[in-house]
Amino acid sequence: MNNLPKISDSEWEVMKIIWSKEEATANEIIDKLKGKQEWKSTTIKSLINRLLNKEAIGFRKNGKEYFYYPLISEEECIKEESKSFLKKVFNGSLNEMVLNLVKSEKLTKEDINELRDVLNKKLDMEDK
Template sequence: MDKQVKLSEAEWYIMNVLWENQKLEKDALELKQITKELKEQTGWSSGTVRTMLLRLIDKGAVSVDQTTGVYKYSTLIDKERCVQEEASSFLERIYQGSISQFVACFAKEGKISKEEREEILQLINQMKEEE
């Protein structure tokens, strides 16, 4: 992904369905498959999903294959990079770029599990070793 693509909250739902499908190395998805995946979670109609897919195509985040007569949708952008850009934007917007303030917010609320604390400590130790 050469350019940053800003996804709306609703677009994240669709992208996650497409990324999950891609992770399973399946073919591109038809509109009805995407709608079915999202129906219970969001209650969206196929018209709503189609509108959001068109927006994602315009943004360069999704491609559509029309060669078989049935529109099939797949992602054009990498999930990890998209998540990283969204996290960086959130961190800058809410915590003025301070990771320590972000972690402290969750630590004070007791929302970091023992396993997550261990993961954070491992990351910190790994960063120290790389210095």
């Protein structure tokens, strides 16, 4: 899907549940969000309807129950959100973002070695 819908932070919480279960009822979503969010069930149902309207999720009906399933993949959404964040905060510069995170976050030796390995593999791929 090329034109992914813009998903709000609240809608992300609902999508995470649907992605994790592959299919969920409104009551299952409400139960999963209990304690995590201070939302009423009507708020959660509104979020579900917004996601339906955005065509981020679809549904199938079985008796009186509606089962909601994702129409867009979590991977696609994460990739799109990452690009949006990178553009908004770091003017699209991946280098600036990585440098900022490396300088400002405490990294373990394992983290550093993993970063080094990823960068070395990227270098090797570029040389081919």
